[in-house]
Amino acid sequence: MTRNGGKETDIQIAICGSAGDGTIAAGDILKRAMAKAGYKVIAFDVYPPEIRGFGKCISRVRVKSEQAFSLKPLSDVLISLDDSHAIPHVVEVKEFGAVIYEDTPVSMIPEGGHISGHLLSSHIPYGVPFRELSERVTSSARSRNITAVGYLAGLYGMPREVFYDVISDKFKTKPASLTRISIEAFDAAYVVGQDTFRLDEGFLNPPPNKARNGDLMMMSGNGAIARGCMDAGLDTFFGYPITPATTIMERLATELPAKGKRMLQTEDEISAISAAIGAAYAGARAATATSGPGFALMSEMMGLGVMAEVPVVIFVSQRGGPSTGMPTKTEQSDLNIAVFGSAGDGQRIVLAPTNVEGCYKCAGKAFEIAERYQTPVVVLLDLYLSNRYEAVELPANNPFKANCSKPTGKLKKNQPYHRFEITRDFISPRAIPGDKGFRHTVTGLEHDENGRPNDHVHQEMSHKRHEKLLPVARHPGITMSKRFGDKGKVDVAIIGWGSTFGEILEAMIAAREEGIRCAAMKVVLLSPLPLGPINALLGDARKVLVPELNYEGQFANLLTGATGRLVTKLNRVTGTPMHVQDILDEIRRLAGKKKGRQLAAE
Amino acid sequence: MSAENHIVIIGSGGAGSEAALTIRQRDPDCHITQITGSKLPFISRYELPQVFNGVSGWRELLAEPPEYYDKNQITVRRNSWVDHVDAKNKKVLLKHKEEVSYDKLLVASGGGGYLPEGLREFQPLMNGFGTYEQAVKVRQALPKKGHVIMLGGDMTGLDLARTLVAVGHRVSLVVGEQLFWPHEVTDDQRAKFVSVLEDMGIKVMIDKKVTAVKLGGRGKPARRVVFDGGGGIDGDVVMPFCGLMPSLNFMIGADVDIERGLLVNPELKTTNDSIWAAGDVCQIWSPEENSYLFYYGWHYIKEMGKIAAINMTGGKKKISTYQDDHLYINKQGEIDSPYWMYR
């Protein structure tokens, strides 16, 4: 039976607690169960800084019948597992939304310390004896998080079976009794939820019944990167832990050895990229992953990769910077270092996926591209994308090609091999060390086609390294840029990259619903820029808006530098994703629809 | 009055809500907290029958929109039950183990439906009608042209009966001692008023003593009411309307005098200097009758809230303890009363 006139389901649940409350685990169960039930899900967890290991955790899960592009600024439901952390987030619950909380605390609460005293007048309170329910069923309060999910599931009539599957899967490596009592705790609370009279305005209609081509899986950005790496046949990975990139390494640390391949944690980031370059030079598909501070250390070796034309892949998940900055907050401020960082003209390829599915694609394609164009490829993520989860439909057949290097062909007798030969497409046939008869030198010094140091060819070789990259915009099987929204002339074009594009798309859709002619473009290939489609959009647009999570407007500057077009910058460095509303307000203002406060710099 | 002055009101019914607004009007600075078990902002109980009259959501029944509380800076702590009042330390202890300190306390916790001893064990099979949730549950339990069996027949049920009949349901009234409560009627009047009910289409069953409420048999309506000496009637919903009982358990041991309700003087102050009471929960000293009396009905309830608020904010006003409570048949042929308000 559908509710609310069969309207599309679009409900966002935030679960907030303290580290140790099982907040993230509860969110994880919820999002996986909802994806299993057939909904489109997008989820994002916020942890306390790992170094301290305590503090606030929030898991936000948006459940939709159709694709969601971003989280909503206001949730429909807030579940508090720890009122002291959840109280400040009450204002993030929409009007007539629900606040679900513990109403059987163990000890006295200081005056004002209970969340029921902080609800907005339109919120619907649901007090639930999470602790008592957990203790009754499991003889311990540790399953409070599961009872919270159970209550929610019962309240909204979510199907139980998908939760049973997810809980069983989650605890499959633990004693069987843990799965059993967790399901019992879930069930006990489910019944309480079912019996609760629903007064809030959130609703959940059955998911659309759509045929699928591949598997629908709940994946994080980093999980998708690891999966893309594995499907692309990654041979070896070197890394050094750093938030928010660490989970890529953690995942590969179990998956690579299981396939007889290697992962090594090096002593630092310099070693990690050096080893990866070495392995790639030796013919392996090799990668490393880091964040801004680690990437700063890697920049010297990036230069070597460019100069020696080594196909290495570097995943960079950005966080608030500079320096140690804000390790657990999201930002998009490593674009400059990704595109330009290293000595000299460091031509390289930079890709930035905009969603989790894109992470999978970019990860796998990065290896093809690195080999094809013989250069380091940087895949730029950020904390919001690395940690956010989406229900992703992976293709049934592996979409990535093995060995994409330009083959050397056979050498005639005594014909020398020129590792850096300047060909018509500026890409040299690539041999790897040990290929019989293809002896060659590789160096970080400027060198001639033979690889021998030579300063006099710097102009030609720089040209070669620049020109060879240009066709990458047409690399098959990956979308390097895409325009959405109105065709032809528009009042406002919004151009974005990385995780922010979800919010841009939502804002653009909302603006069009208001009658504003606008279009949005995601740019996945950030270096070299796909200028054809970008210029076409700029030509159509009366105003151009570039929202991004850095202070200076790094992408806006890149665009203006490459196209000469002045754009309106919308920048935020609050450590949180961009608000759809801010982008929408700006679109309205630029379209002349509303005289709002000016948010952006022109 | 200083900003620190914290006035706590227990209850968000007619009395508590009227008091909150009056206090705010008289003292813009004080801090007002209403504590209520209700999950929703204030919905007048006598509006509840409207759920059978096309009202589809609780928002349509709100006495005031949510913004009203923000605008008037009235904090309403909903879904919060008072467990105990510590009058000595001026603290209200909530069930979820939080204390709320007050400078002045107004108890306006109203009353719940009274259930005679003999019916208590059947409560799970009966539907209450005091909250929006309960009202909707009745609506959901009723099929088209459903049959409601009302036990008792107090005034709170009669308005509902009127609406149910008007929208096509059947109502049978098994008359109890509380017929027309809180009005006292003579035997003559009683017969006259009963015939008005019958004219309205309500089936009135006099002299039947209910011994049990059971689940209905297979293929029968959901409930069966069994009478003393055999026989009974089937219905979809059974609802007791046997008068109200003040909700004041949490006031036991709170240094106030209690008889059946909280005892207050005509200024609505209890025997504790910092505690006032208003609404269905209190019995007011009537000099005319020389005893403590209950006063009901919408108009009077609001008046109590207002007068308590005035006195809590430095005023000195007495409530009129005279109440014209005679029941009569109005021009439209309906049962009416000067103080019991109808829509």
Ligand SMILES: Cc1cc2nc3c(=O)[nH]c(=O)nc-3n(C[C@H](O)[C@H](O)[C@H](O)COP(=O)(O)OP(=O)(O)OC[C@H]3O[C@@H](n4cnc5c(N)ncnc54)[C@H](O)[C@@H]3O)c2cc1C
């Ligand atoms: C079903 C029904 C129909 C009625 N119809 C009419 C009518 O048509 N006309 C008419 O004039 N009168 C009618 N009345 C009578 C009138 O509505 C009542 O006299 C009036 O509602 C009483 O108001 P009050 O503020 O005293 O209490 P209530 O309206 O009962 O409000 C009591 C409040 O106290 C809260 N509360 C109680 N205990 C606690 C606790 N321990 N902790 C926290 N909060 C608590 C409750 O949640 C509620 O918010 C009706 C009454 C009922 C029950």
